[in-house]
Amino acid sequence: MSKFQGFLKENAERRDKKELIISDRFKNEEGKAEVFVIKPIKLSRIAELRNENTTVDKNGNEKVNEVDVQLDLIAESVVSPDFKDVGLQESYGVLGEKELINEMLLIGEIELLTNEINAFNGMKGFRSQVDEVKN
Numbered sequence: 001m002s003k004f005q006g007f008l009k010e011n012a013e014r015r016d017k018k019e020l021i022i023s024d025r026f027k028n029e030e031g032k033a034e035v036f037v038i039k040p041i042k043l044s045r046i047a048e049l050r051n052e053n054t055t056v057d058k059n060g061n062e063k064v065n066e067v068d069v070q071l072d073l074i075a076e077s078v079v080s081p082d083f084k085d086v087g088l089q090e091s092y093g094v095l096g097e098k099e100l101i102n103e104m105l106l107i108g109e110i111e112l113l114t115n116e117i118n119a120f121n122g123m124k125g126f127r128s129q130v131d132e133v134k135n
Helices: 043-052 066-077 086-091 097-104 107-120 126-134
Strands: 018-020 036-038 054-056 062-064 078-080
Touching: 018 107, 036 107, 043 054, 043 066, 066 078, 066 097, 066 107, 086 097
Parallel strands: none
Antiparallel strands: 018 036, 036 078, 054 062
16 A cells, blocks of 8 residues: 555545535525625646736746736636626626626625635635734
8 A cells, every 4th residue: 555545636625616605685585695606726827827818028027917817717717607698798787707706796796705715625714814923
C-alpha cells in the first residue's frame, strides 16, 4: 500500500457542483428563494481570466481590472442561472454575461457569490487569512 493512498485520484473527494442561495430577491413559482449552482474552476482558467483582463500601458506597466476578473470568475463558475442566456440578458436590457451579472446582482450578492466560489474551490478569503495570521 502506498503512503500516498489518500492522494490518489480515486480517493479524492469530488466536487462537481454546489447549490446555494445568494439572495431572497429571486423567487421560484412556489415563492421560495431560487438556487444558484456553481462548479469548480481550474487555476489555469483563473490565470487566463486575469490575462484577459490585464492591460499594459505605454511604460510597460501591467494593470489588472479586478472587477472584470471577478465578474468573469462568476460567469465561468455559475451553472445556474445561465448568464449566457439571451432571454435573461434581454429581461435586464443588457448584452453579455458581465453586464448581466452587474445589472442583476447587488454588490453584496456579487461579493457573497465570489466568496462561495472561492470557498468551493478551496481558497480562503483574504480576511480569514489575515485573521489566521493575527492568531
